[in-house]
Amino acid sequence: MEIREYSFEEIKDPTNIIEGKRFEFLLDVEVDEDDELYSEFGIEIRVIIGQIDEEVRMINYFLIDKKDNQYLDFGLEEDEEEMILQFCKEELLKAE
Numbered sequence: 001m002e003i004r005e006y007s008f009e010e011i012k013d014p015t016n017i018i019e020g021k022r023f024e025f026l027l028d029v030e031v032d033e034d035d036e037l038y039s040e041f042g043i044e045i046r047v048i049i050g051q052i053d054e055e056v057r058m059i060n061y062f063l064i065d066k067k068d069n070q071y072l073d074f075g076l077e078e079d080e081e082e083m084i085l086q087f088c089k090e091e092l093l094k095a096e
Contacts, residue, residue: 006026047061
């Protein structure tokens with residue numbers, strides 16, 4: 001899996017109920033043809049990241065088939081989740 005493009009923005013909490021900050025990342029990923037996630041139109045991953053002080057963690061993610069914008073009922077493997085979390089952490093550090 002390779003991240004080709006991405007965007008992210010902070011999710012504002014007007015109620016101040018959520019501790020720390022939340023970010024939404026949209027990752028356009030390229031998946032090998034032999035991977036069960038493969039779609040000829042591409043896959044997008046919507047990732048919700050939480051940050052409290054220096055701790056950054058993945059709260060949730062959703063896999064989306066770009067063909068019809070349908071959510072896929074698949075999960076990522078642990079190493080893929082870790083790779084995405086590391087990518088998001090690095091991008092947040094660059095943005096500070």
